[in-house]
Amino acid sequence: MSMYKGKRSRLAAIVIIPALMASTLAACSEGGSTGSTGSASEEQQSGEQSQSLTKLTYWVELFPDAAAIMKSYGEVTAWKEIEARTGVQLEFQHPAQGQLAEQFNLLVASNKLPDVVDFGWNSYPGGAQKAIRDKKIVPLNDYLEDAPNLKALLDANPEWRKMASTDDGNIIGFPFIREDVTQQVFLGPAIRQDWLDKLNLSSPTTIDEWYTVLKAFKERDPNGNGEADEIPILIPAGELAFAGAFGTPNDFFREQDTVKYGPIEPGFKDYLATMNRWYDEGLLDKDFATTDSKMRDAKITGNQVGSTVLFLNGGIGKYMDLMAKSQPEFKIVGTTYPTLNAGDKPVFGYIDNPVTGIFAAITGSNKNVDETVKFLDYLYSEEGKLIMNFGKEGETYTLVDGQPKYTDAVLNNPNGLPISQSFRSHIMGATSGPFVQDVRHTQQYTTKPEQKEAMALWSAPTHENRMPPVSIAAQDSSRYASIMTDVNTYKDEMMLKFITGAESLDKFDDYVKALKALGIEEAIQIQQAALERYNDR
Incomplete structure (x- = not known):
């Protein structure tokens, strides 16, 4: 039986999610508030379980402006607070600056992967579905019962689910989601x-x-x-x-x-x-x-x-x-x-799309898939969302009339950091990751x-002719990449010549014929098939 379907390991002796998270998940499944902090007995249980910590290795790009002020996302206030609340220790692994694609390719070529890899998985050779077939990542379909917060979001927003899935309907990983159209326009x-x-x-x-x-x-x-x-x-x-x-x-x-x-x-x-x-x-x-x-x-x-x-x-x-x-x-x-x-x-x-295409995917090397699912799903709870977008209450934000407001630690950084780097040092709301970007963050960041x-x-364009985030079929990927490398090289060269006058626009028809000879019509048909598969998801 496939490792992705049917029976899943239930390692009762290994406790990785303390009671605070457990109560959050239980409250959601019972229709309660996802921000519940649990009962006194649960808090006591949390203290007992905190002695059994889980470590997760987490590979993710360190954004350039973050790299200028820190060595690891482990220094970010929000991630520290998540670790404190859940008892899960994160070992961040970051590719070298400017080498994201190269480092990713080297990573997936190895037999041993980190527990979680945060990346645009549709860029995997052959796409995310090929990564699933290669057992590099574990699709989430059979684990949604352990991810009630994410499941509720995808059930309420079918288009988000399409964007988070492969053409075969497999959910790629935990997505970064922009909840409001104003966050998608930048x-x-x-x-x-x-x-x-x-x-x-x-x-x-x-x-x-x-x-x-x-x-x-x-x-x-x-x-x-x-x-x-x-x-x-x-x-x-x-x-x-x-x-x-x-x-x-x-x-x-x-x-x-x-x-x-x-x-x-x-x-x-x-x-x-x-x-x-x-x-x-x-x-x-x-x-x-x-x-x-x-x-x-x-x-x-x-x-x-x-x-x-x-x-x-x-x-x-x-x-x-x-x-x-x-x-x-x-x-x-x-x-x-x-x-x-x-x-x-x-x-x-x-x-941008509400589901940006960046997924925190659980890899085939992960030995505790169920527990990792529960941990990552916590970040989609109201409590997890608040932490990822605003950090630590009393330190980086306070509640004013029930609404989170950034403190001067963020807005007027005492170390003199510009606001973009100040945000990076305290929260993840301005970047990407397995959570929902809060519109209240955006409203305070863009002032x-x-x-x-x-x-x-x-925000005025209709975008009616825009392509959705389609996936090129694995069997077409090599041919498509070859065509588009030649097409883009020639097209870019000719655009410059036409604009500067080095080539007369009387030659435009010849330019079109040359692109067709390079295979652009075949590439269009590959994109057409990808669009039809996307529409059928």
């Missing part, structure tokens, strides 16, 4: 509001209006230094916020249930023609193809860039903070995704009015 077009005000211009909504504004930025010296050094717009080739206005994103999309590939559609030629015009007239940064993050920072803080595409916190929030003292009039704000016609509703935009306004504007 990137979009942005513009210098102070420049618009100085030139008496309105924020653009159509491609034609964008052209008018960018021309004004180029010709009317909005930075006021008497030099024509303004960069009206700084975006990469194929930028979704602008390619999407032409109905053809720089990737696969769907029209109803038919998969298409944007870069070979007629609308993409119109997009490239627009970018070529902007480039020729000096509106698009002449170094758009080679500008890295440091150069981008220098150009924006150097008062040169009029518009770009930014993150809410790592963009709008970051630059508003950086410029607050040196240039108090500096104001960069979100703007609507452009359309071709005034009044049209944008279709394409940046949005500037410019950020809140941007979030509202960037």
Whole structure:
């Protein structure tokens, strides 16, 4: 019988979940509050059981801004509190910075895996279903009775369950879930509001209006230094916020249930023609193809860039903070995704899925699957959610009228850490992991009015043509990867040539033929089959 079905080991002598967690699970199964702390007898039992600690090895990426201030997530206040509440000791293992994919591939090639591996398992060669067949991870379907908190979430949100499952219906692992649409919107077009005000211009909504504004930025010296050094717009080739206005994103999309590939559609030629015009007239940064993050920072803080595409916190929030003292009039704000016609509703935009694709999966090397399931499920309880998003009560948050509010330990870090790193040192709500991201965390993390306004504007696209998180079939994965490596290399090369004018757009049809010769039509059919399997999950 498969190790994933039928009988499961019930090791009564090994107690890994103390009574606090046990009472939480019992309360949930009996219809009580998942935040219950249990009876006095249960607390006594917890004290007795705490002498028998379980250790779990847990492999997960250490986010770069966390790596700058800590060696392990074991230093994070939230994880310390989880360990204290449950009695489970976590031994975190982190891949070397900048080597996530390589380290993951080396990890899964070994025979002995950590107990839990937190990763985008659909990136496993052949996908998560292949990882299950290879016995690298244990699907959760037969363990949901021991995971009532996660089960309740998936039962109440069928689309979340689809996103957390393989095409065969196997639940991959414990997902990171964003519970509100505002948490899924964090990137979009942005513009210098102070420049618009100085030139008496309105924020653009159509491609034609964008052209008018960018021309004004180029010709009317909005930075006021008497030099024509303004960069009206700084975006990469194929930028979704602008390619999407032409109905053809720089990737696969769907029209109803038919998969298409944007870069070979007629609308993409119109997009490239627009970018070529902007480039020729000096509106698009002449170094758009080679500008890295440091150069981008220098150009924006150097008062040169009029518009770009930014993150809410790592963009709008970051630059508003950086410029607050040196240039108090500096104001960069979100703007609507452009359309071709005034009044049209944008279709394409940046949005993450509520189930992000990162799963804390129990590996085939784990000897205590049942107990690990109970431990990870605790993080989806109201109590676990509160800890992961807010840390330790009285230290990193307090309850005000029953609502968690961050303390100055987080919001005004005594060690002078910027707010993003301050959050990283205390909670996991800003990153990923096996829990639900609390919307009350997001509301306190994203505080500037410019950020809140941007979030509202960037939430407008319908996303009706967006591809869901499909999985390429294992038998197609090698061929698909080979095709798309060649397609992307050629496509990216030709986009630059078309935009800079090194190649005439009269050659667009030849470019499409070349992509078809490289196998893009076969790749579309592989994506089509993946979409149909996803819809049938």
